[in-house]
Amino acid sequence: MNLVIVESPAKAKTIKKYLGKGFEVLASYGHVRDLIPKEGAVDTEDGFAMRYDVIERNGKHVKAIVDKLKKADALYLATDPDREGEAISWHLYELLKGRKVLKEKPVHRVVFHEITKKAIQEAVDHPRDLSMEMVNAQQARRALDYLVGFNLSPLLWKKIRRGLSAGRVQSPALRMIVEREEEIEAFVAREYWSIEADLNKDKHAFSAKLSQLNGEKVEQFTITNEVQASAAEQALSTAANGELDILKVEKKQRRRNPAPPFITSTLQQEASRKLGFTARRTMQVAQQLYEGIDIGNGAVGLISYMRTDSVNLAEEAIGEIREYITANYGKDQMPPEPRIFKTKSKNAQEAHEAIRPTSIGFAPKEIAAHLSKEQLKLYDLIWKRTLACQMIHATIDTVSADLGAGDAGVFRASGSTIAKPGFMTVYMEGSDDQPKTKDDEKMLPPLTVGEKIKLLLIRPEQHFTEPPPRYNEATLVKALEEHGIGRPSTYASIISTLQDREYVEMDRKRFIPTDVGRVVSKFLTNYFTNYVDYSFTAKLEDELDAVSRGEEEWIPLLEKFWKPFKEKVDYTGENVKRSDVTQEPTGESCPECGNELNIRLGRNGRFIGCSNYPECSYTRDMGDGGERAEPEKVEGRQCPECESDLIIRQGRYGKFIGCSSYPACRFIEPLEKPVDTGVECPQCHKGTMMQRKSRRGKIFYSCSTYPKCDYAVWNEPLKEPCPDCGWPMLTMKTTKKRGTEKVCPQKECGYAEAVEVEEAANAD
Template sequence: MNLVIVESPAKAKTIKKYLGKDFEVLASYGHVRDLVPKEGAVDPEHDFQMKYQPIERNDKHVKAISSKLKNTDALYLATDPDREGEAISWHLYELLKNRKYLKGKPVHRVVFNEITKKAVQDAIAHPRELSMDLVNAQQARRALDYLVGFNLSPLLWKKIRRGLSAGRVQSPALRMIVEREEEIEAFKSREYWTVEADLKKEGAPFKAKLAQYGGDKVEQFTITAEKQAREVEKTLLEAAGGKLDVVKVTKKQRRRNPAAPFTTSTLQQEAARKLGFTTNRTMRVAQQLYEGVDIGNGAVGLITYMRTDSVTLANEAVDEIRGYIADKYGKDQVPDKPRVFKTKSKNAQEAHEAIRPTSILYQPRDLTKYLSKEQARLYDLIWKRTLASQMVHATLHTVAADLAAGEGNIFRANGSTIVNPGFMAVYQEGQDDKKTKDSDEKMLPPLKEGEQVDLLAIRPEQHFTEPPPRYSEASLVKALEEHGIGRPSTYASIISTLQDREYVELEKKRFYPTDVGRVVNKFLTNYFTQYVDYDFTAKLEDELDAVARGEEEWVPLLKKFWKPFKERIDHTQENVQRSDVTQEKMDEKCPKCDSPLSIRLGRHGRFIGCTNYPDCDYTRDLNADKAEAEAPKEVGRDCPECGSPLIFKRGRYGKFIGCSGYPKCRYIEPLEKPKDTGVPCPKCNKGTLMQRKSRRGKIFYSCSTYPKCDYAIWNEPVNEPCPKCGWPVLTIKTTKRRGTEKVCPQQDCDFAEPFEEQEAAEETTTD
């Protein structure tokens, strides 16, 4: 009997099916050992010796594995095929190696990029030893993150506020978001005008844009005011006389090639654009598809490993895809040679293939009944992208026509037609914040040089330049990848960490830095400039990759990092005052005491306050002008208790409505009334559960009769009784491991069942 160890029980179930009765498959349930959670876990004085301890919640799984070894002949470590998976196998081996049941028995490391019968059996037949290069690369990463966190975080507590923390890769990502926001705030919009002609030829309408006026090329800021635009309009109408002359027609044939198969980064980007998935949701669902789904004849891994920066496809997969295309779409839709895509990453060994279906014959429409809605949508995206990557290019005919309105005035019309859609019949890649070009949408009527077309109208249109867009999850992942910050497995955790620390907020799918995020970024960029520098962070990632390849030693790498970093920590500790970080001087005097004002960070964000505090208590909102601060704005109705005007006020938990007669009258009400879910309170059965925000901005649900009834829950309530214990409500809960479920909120009840999430965006891929 042989024992195989994987991370998750779902993966264990799938693999067991392929290995038969001579193999037992158990799960470690992820990491089994981690650094001790206190200072000194990494010792720079002794070659960065690392002190580990078992993870308590998984200790029972390690004991089960140890017990099972008693009746086994060999141990196979089959954790994920990347450096983190390698480290999990090593940590498990370190915990087991001195136990009596393992002594003298062979220990093998096996890796497979897909959970299929052939891949798993091939891996078992060709095991290798643990790679200490991969393990040491992961240890070095963990040590770096620990050293940064355990030294920077206390500094943030002392210089800014308690409870803050900083991370090695999260800090440059925060810098990106803050710098983009500052760029938007500093942006000065400029007015400009364009001039379009509405035209018609033989009943077919089309448009053309002014490209040349009076012999000069028309550029973005050629026309900058309405008066000027109206003069141009008048001149052109007079010169045209109701007709435009076709003076030049240019026809070209253009090719458009398909995008490469998915990497982790591009999958996260496309799932965000097309499905509205967060990076965490994408990776959670992809993990489920990789580990195996029961499709009627047992669990089957549907996609290859989803943490990869490679765009390579296995030869057998390419052959199967090309055969499928020829069969379903025709031989003319198959390129003469298989498409080969070049991997950008220098270290594309996190996995050896792109993300693809384990078999293109697993068609999405055939699997729909076996998959959850989100699994089906993500699989469909992966399947179509993979299929399209091996199809012929799309062929487009483009037309550009110049039409004259008198001497020296040229309008230009662009259009295109698809001659052969090729891969576009299956899939087109999404884009971030890019406006579709006119030539990609318009079709022009047949035009010949020397003929005339009817001029229906000339329309000047006003425009204003716009600042760069804030980052979405897709564009942030793309920027992180372009700068070399993090690696495929870290993008989701970088984003979730920034949100969990309340350094950024996601509003309308765009990232905004919070006041605390801005101050933390200012502190790091001013005093730890090198460590939030994009190039420095990327170079460090490259060095970790070199360790993984066996080209560099990990201890010298840590030494090179640690000495200057520790010196910078000590210098900042001694020489930087809290006021240097949390206050920003202003060229304005306090209206109360004539002392200088400053922008300061308080418990609830940045505000303007007097530097003579506590002797002077003058404050106002950061974005409020002086008149508004000195004369509070009235709500427009009177206090129901004393009749004084109600005014907008700000307290320790944000804005609210209060009585102007304070302190004689203490009437207050929230600025935003809580949302009523309509679900009856299960405790008192008199009120309903209201959606509210905690003082830290976290959503919770409590009884509308509070304080008479104090019932409250964190998860969204559902007006359905628990089928197991009968409690009047269930809640919707989402976790990384189990996904979204309906669960009973009672602690002593373990009822849970899958719940289909409401989709955040509609499917936009083509069939």
């Protein structure tokens, strides 16, 4: 009997089906060892020796592996094909070697990028040795994260507030969000005007935009006020006299090529844009599709490995896709030669593939009945993108026309039509924060030079420049990737860490730094500039990649990092006062005693207070100009209890809606609307579980029919029945001691199943 070890029970079940008799497949449930959770786990005085211990929650799984190995002839380590997977295999090997159960038994490392019968059997037939280069890269990353966390976190406690922590990778991400917010706050809007002409030809209405005025090209800020706009309108209307002359018509044809197949980062971005998935949810659902879904004949992996930065497709996969296109869309919808995409990342592992269906023949509509709604949505996205990337380009006809208003000015009308949709029949890539334009959708009537077109109206329109938008998950992932911060597999954990530590919060799916997040970012930027610098962080990632390729040694890398970092920590601890970090001068004088006012950090966030405290106790809220600002009214609503105006109040736990007649009327309600998880309430079966925030700011989930149904849980609900007691819903629970688990919310049941840890989940 041969023993095969994978990370998760779902994967074990799928692989067992393909290997059959003679093989036993067990799950390690993620990492089996980690650094001891105390100081000294990385000994900087002893060559960065790392002290590991078995993860408590996985002790029983290690024991099961030990017991099975005693009866096995050989051991196959089949964890994921990346650094984290390599490290899991190595840690398990070291544990088993230490317990003397390996003896002379052969140990093989097998790697596959999709869970299909062919891939599994080929991997077992062609095993390799453990890659110590990849293991050492993972150890170096873990050591760096440990050293940063265990040295910076106590400093944050001392200089800012107890309970804070800092991480090597998420700190530059926090800086990015804070800097964007500061950009927005410093932004000064500028007024500008555009002028459009409404036209009609043969009952076909269209519009044109002013492009020249008095012989000069019209730029964004050519017309900057209403007086100029009115004068231009008057001059143009007089010169046109009800008609515009067609001066020039340009017809062009352009091609649009399909986007490459998904890599981890682009999948996270597109799932955020089109499906509203968080990065973490995207990776969880992708993991399920990769590990195997029962689609009628037992479990089968539906997609290739979902942690990749390569856009390569296997020749066999391309051949199958081209056959599918020919059979279902026609040979004319396929280019003569397969499309080959180039990977942008210089550190991409070209042996990996892009994220694709394991078989393009598994069309979404044919397997929909076997997938959950989320699984189907994500699989459909992956399937369509993969199919489209091997189809012909789209052909788009564009028309532009210049229309003159006498000598006063020239208007330009543009439009386009899709002549041949090509790949767009199947899939179109989404975009982020693009300026709205109707040109791509607008069709123009037939236009000929020399014709006169009826002018209906000349319309001046006022505009104001807008600040850069706050990051959402898609744009933050894109920015992290562009700066080389972290790696695609770590983006979900970076975002979750920032939210869990309450350094950022979400507003309309956009990131806003909290007051604490701002102070932490300012502290790290001022006193640890190098370590939150984008290029420094990216360079360190490159060096870790070089270690994984065997081009650099990991101990010298740690030595180079550690000494200057420790000196900086020691110097800051001894020479920087807490007030230097948590207070910021405003340049204003205190109205009560004349001393300078400072921006200070308190229990409930930042406020303005006198620098002469405690002798002077003057304070005011941020944003107040001495007099307290009028509270913001909730438009169109009155208090349901006394019919007074509702206003937005600031309390200890943030903003909320309250009655303006307080304290005579004590009506309140949360400012944030609850988010529907789509999971049916397991108690009443009438409502759905809604994500809400408690008065103390903690997230919980309760039935949408409350108060008729009072069912509530603290952990994220999952649309999965408990396999032990049959309760219609499980929850996702994460603790420091046991990690992330699927648990039954019924206390008397006690069901718990460990969830595979994402690569580099400990990166921060």
